[in-house]
Amino acid sequence: MxxxxxxxxxxxxxxxxxxxxxxxxxxxxxxxxxxxxxxxxxxxxxxxxxxxxxxxxxxxxxxxxxxxxxxxxxxxxxxxxxxxxxxxxxxxxxxxxxxxxxxxxxxxxxxxxxxxxxxxxxxxxxxxxxxxxxxxxxxxxxxxxxxxxxxxxHRDGAPDLYPEALRDEMEEVMRPIYTEVNNGVYRCGFAGDQDAYDSAYDRLFAQLDVLEDRLQGQRYLMGDHITEADIRLFTTLVRFDPVYHGHFKANRSKLSEMPALWGYARDLFQTPGFGDTVDFVQIKQHYYIVHTDINPTQIVPKGPDLRNWLTKHGREELGGSPFGDGTPPGPVAKGEEVTEGNGVPVAA
Missing domain, CATH: 3.40.30.10 (Glutaredoxin)
Structure with missing residues (x-):
């Protein structure tokens, strides 16, 4: 390369x-x-x-x-x-x-x-x-x-994020998540010409449609509990509306317009260990300030309103639980907290 x-x-x-x-x-x-x-x-x-x-x-x-x-x-x-x-x-x-x-x-x-x-x-x-x-x-x-x-x-109650019995299937699920989604948004944003962008856009949303369909009938990508696969998808989904939809022109649909993926992303966001590691302010600052060829003014947009990340998702109806037989992590370690106001406002 x-x-x-x-x-x-x-x-x-x-x-x-x-x-x-x-x-x-x-x-x-x-x-x-x-x-x-x-x-x-x-x-x-x-x-x-x-x-x-x-x-x-x-x-x-x-x-x-x-x-x-x-x-x-x-x-x-x-x-x-x-x-x-x-x-x-x-x-x-x-x-x-x-x-x-x-x-x-x-x-x-x-x-x-x-x-x-x-x-x-x-x-x-x-x-x-x-x-x-x-x-x-x-x-x-x-x-x-x-x-x-x-x-x-590992802490007592830590989840098994890479279950041995699921690894072959997980690799098949994670491969297109990486090539078409994690990397796909960048392929859109950094396309060198129209044809490259059009191809990247089509590939991205084709895979998001596959994932939308998969998540309509099960709570997490591999079934009833979170795994490494969910973490790999989440870090792209949480950046989608604030950055990739506009900045990278991945704009067929917002995440909030894809019902299963949007409910799934909020479910994860509201799970300890996910949303409490998200800093929306730093995320937007990075993309909009560093990528000067895409955004030469370096203006960081005020929107979108991100309070909807705390709304009810209803995914519990599909069964399952995030940590299976384990337990959620405790409070964020001292000194590693996301700065107050840099995540979603508490008063959603």
Missing amino acids: SNENPEHSEAGVYRVKGQSFNRDTNYIEDRILDEPGAEWPVEAGRYRLVVARACPWAHRTTIVRRLLGLEDAISMGICGPTHDKLSWTFDLDPDGLDPVLQIPRIRDAYLKRFPDYPRGITVPAIVDVPSGGVVTNNFPQITLDFSTQWTRF
């Missing part, structure tokens, strides 16, 4: 004028494993997850970490919603430095390990705190490893 003209460092986004959108998927594939002799062994307190609340790919990791109760085992650094051509920065922290890594940019952790790192500087990334170098930025594997390799540190 081309790595010309990097637009921003959200899990490797690139566009070449006059062509279809390409995503650089050549990630650092090292894994943190709970097995003897692992180069990067599972070890509480050793690693720091670096995210940006604006980024949908990083958002997956914040949800999974919270649902599984890994806050005490894996610390989290939060970049600001905007960045320059070099990388995401820790501009929300005092003195602009991550308080654990003591660096101003996530780029510094990449260069600490790979001085000539040639690819996109992306979030999420896991950093080895003792060495200060990035271990991995392979976002799809990070969340699966949280579920399968960090089990010793």
Whole structure:
């Protein structure tokens, strides 16, 4: 895939004028494993997850970490919603430095390990705190490893987000969610010409229609309980009306005009671990300020009114429960709360 003209460092986004959108998927594939002799062994307190609340790919990791109760085992650094051509920065922290890594940019952790790192500087990334170098930025594997390799540190009552009996079916469900929906909105927004946009638009809404049909008869993508598949879809759905519908021209329908998907998204949003990780203000700031070729004025829209995220969804009638035999996570860890007013107003 081309790595010309990097637009921003959200899990490797690139566009070449006059062509279809390409995503650089050549990630650092090292894994943190709970097995003897692992180069990067599972070890509480050793690693720091670096995210940006604006980024949908990083958002997956914040949800999974919270649902599984890994806050005490894996610390989290939060970049600001905007960045320059070099990388995401820790501009929300005092003195602009991550308080654990003591660096101003996530780029510094990449260069600490790979001085000539040639690819996109992306979030999420896991950093080895003792060495200060990035271990991995392979976002799809990070969340699966949280579920399968960090089990010793899961909270009591943590859900099984990657059930072994469902994995083959889950992979079939998640594959088009990634190619057609998660990546599809970017394919619309970063299309290099009309034909590329038209094709991306058709593919996106064809898959959303498939998901709309699937969710009419069951509460979650895999049945009665939440799984990794729901998390991967949610992070795109929650950004759809505030950003993708207008900014990326994914405008056949708003999410709120697709009944099953809209009810499903609200059901998840109102589940602990999902809505309490959403920062709508930072999400809008990122897309509308950083993408200057799409939005040269950098004006961030005031709308839409997001209080409808707290309205009744009625999905309980389909049966099931989000956590199965498990329990919901407790309160958000101190210091990781979404800033008051940056999510949905309480008085919905």
